[in-house]
Amino acid sequence: MTIQRRITRKVKVGSVFIGGDSPIVVQTMAATKTRDVEATAATIAKLSNYGAGIVRVACDTSLEAEALAEIRKRVDANLSVDLQENFRLAEKVAPYVDKIRYNPGHLHQLEPSLSWEKKVEYLVGVAREFDCALRVGINSGSLDPDKLRNYREKLEHNDVDPSSGGNDASFFDPPLRSALEHVECLDSLGFDRYVVSIKDSDPETVLFLNRRFATLKPLVPLHLGVTEAGAPPRGILKTRTALEPLLSEGIGETLRVSLTVVADQKEQEVAAGKLILDNVSKGIVASVDELKKNALNIVSCPGCSRTQSKRFVDLAHKIDEATQFARESPFTIAVMGCRVNGPGESDDADIGLWCGGDRVNLKNSGELLGAFSYDEVVEKVVELLKEKISRLKK
Ligand code: SF4
Helix, strand or coil, X not given: CCCCCCXXXXXXXCCEEEECCCCCEEEEECCCCCCCHHHHHHHHHHHHHHCCCEEEEECCCHHHHHHHHHHHHHCCCCEEEECCCCHHHHHHHHHHCCEEEECHHHCCCCCCCCCHHHHHHHHHHHXXXXXXXXXXXXXXXXXXXXXXXXXXXXXXXXXCCHXXXXXXXXXXXXXXXXXXXXXXXXXXXXXXXXXXXXXXXXXXXXXXXXXXXXXXXXXXXXXXXXXXXXXXXXXXXXXXXXXXXXHHCCCCCXXXXXXXXXXXXXXXXXXXXXXXXXXXXXXXXXXXXXXXXXXXXXXXXXXXXXXXXXXXXXXXXXXXXXXXXXXXXXXXXXXXXXXXXXXHXXXXXXXXXXXXXXXXXXXXXXXXXXXXXXXXXXXXXXXXXXXXXXXXXX
């Protein structure tokens, strides 16, 4: 049985196409340090041979851009680059990649006096010059603060007018709003070689936002994923509960399963992506009810070249094991690998951790308790969780 698909625009990324009548592309991301040219090139080659249609690499500095030039000489894979705050790096990396992912939530940091529309215009200019596609990569953990403030004010003043385009307040949800605004901006520039992703760590939110976006913008190819899904097997199940229903409805042209695994085991992400496609083609669709059997929600990022300590993945797995006693408790624990999405995601969790080089920042319901060593922080998390459970019983 093949997967029934909607027909979107077709976007060329190196030797593959996303959308249209092309097969769904499974992607993954290298988690080696980008400046380690040999290790990153070897990882990309391995992942590409394993079936990743596109491999993404993070790039935050000029030195990493230089490393990317060397990596390009060594590998024949389709490469995507992940830009964060430093959008100006685009012109330095574009000659060596096939796609540039930018996060609208990070465009406001560098050169704040320049409007985000002008920054997008710049990115489009670079993409055109160097024959690259773009991805508008929305992540709920790192949204534009102005957009969030605006949305909260609208809600407070009951000023959410569904008649302006959506059939409910979700039209003004910051992630969806942001995706729609960027689509409008790219369209107004006459650039249609782009895909959109709207990711969240909650599978139900991913389902909801992607269904809404697909209804409002049916021609725009969607890159699907649940961000910070965590360690396998739970991270795979969490992703399946969002991606399998979407794909079975014909929504989604490319996907990534983000798993907290060490850098040399990233092929697990590709294997999980293939499993999801295979399931959907056989009519197997996981439901969020499967997840609700274990109420404790552990959110952890997959790690990437920005991960500040090699101990991060091990810590995420230890937290998972040490909190099994509380599997039925209704709390969220977030374990993040660096300062990029770490502070935001750990703010929203009941217990939040984000990892630095040799200390781990620990938050209780968004309030910073301090920075602890990797050895002592697991016990602190267990103590906090026990306190929360005992308060629930009172
Ligand atoms: S939180 Fe940091 S380390 Fe984790 S995936 Fe995101 S950027 Fe990479």
